Amino acid sequence: MNEPNYYRTNFFYLSYTPASTDNYWIGGFQIDKDYQGKGLGSQSLYTILDCIQNKHPQCQIISLTVEKNNALARILYEKIGFINQKMGNQDGEVIYKMKLK
Template sequence: MSNITLQIITSDNWREALELSVHEVQQKFVASVNPPVAIALAKAYIRPGGKKVEPYGVYYQKKMVGFFNLHYTPNSTDDYWIFHFFIDKKFQRNGLGLKAFQELMRQIKQNNPACNRIRLTVHPENEAGRKFYLKVGFTEDNILTFDEPTYSILL
């Protein structure tokens, strides 16, 4: 069993989430503002496109080490998107991103049984991110979303 858990961001842990960051050269790959969690939390309130937006903290041994937003249309089969996924710079390169995605896919299958596809976009200059998502099992869709290549994985 992995020591990775995913917890929704609430009034109890949002400040902890704001402490997360990436290396300066990675900032543009995650969000246009710093800290990257700030824009992601705003989207949970604003709900772009009318989608449900759930911000999650990635926890390793009870410490928040990463973050992502799940955007989706409830009961949809393929309108599930991951945005702003990152592991804090202090915890990168330890396999936590892969474990987080494995747990994410497990939870989506459990909590959203209609879902059969998850999508995300990758900044065109983010070669490490592209390789990571391919390793996780995503494939490139050969379309652009928000001017970025779109990737998907079938569950």
């Protein structure tokens, strides 16, 4: 039996606290290095945002963090509509937020 070969190209997790179900966090978002620069980051983020809006309509804000020196990720997030909050977390990562309509 021939089974298709699958290769995971991206990863993320979604989190929130019971007290703040209007603010979800995208964490660990990554695109495998071999697949970067092919539009998968944008495509994946749009899919994630659609999923959040459809499955979690109470969500009003999406937050995420990015390492200061990851210029490509920062460009991607800003292109999608995330706004640099000009502040970091305890790990020195920059916080980005997007308000949903």
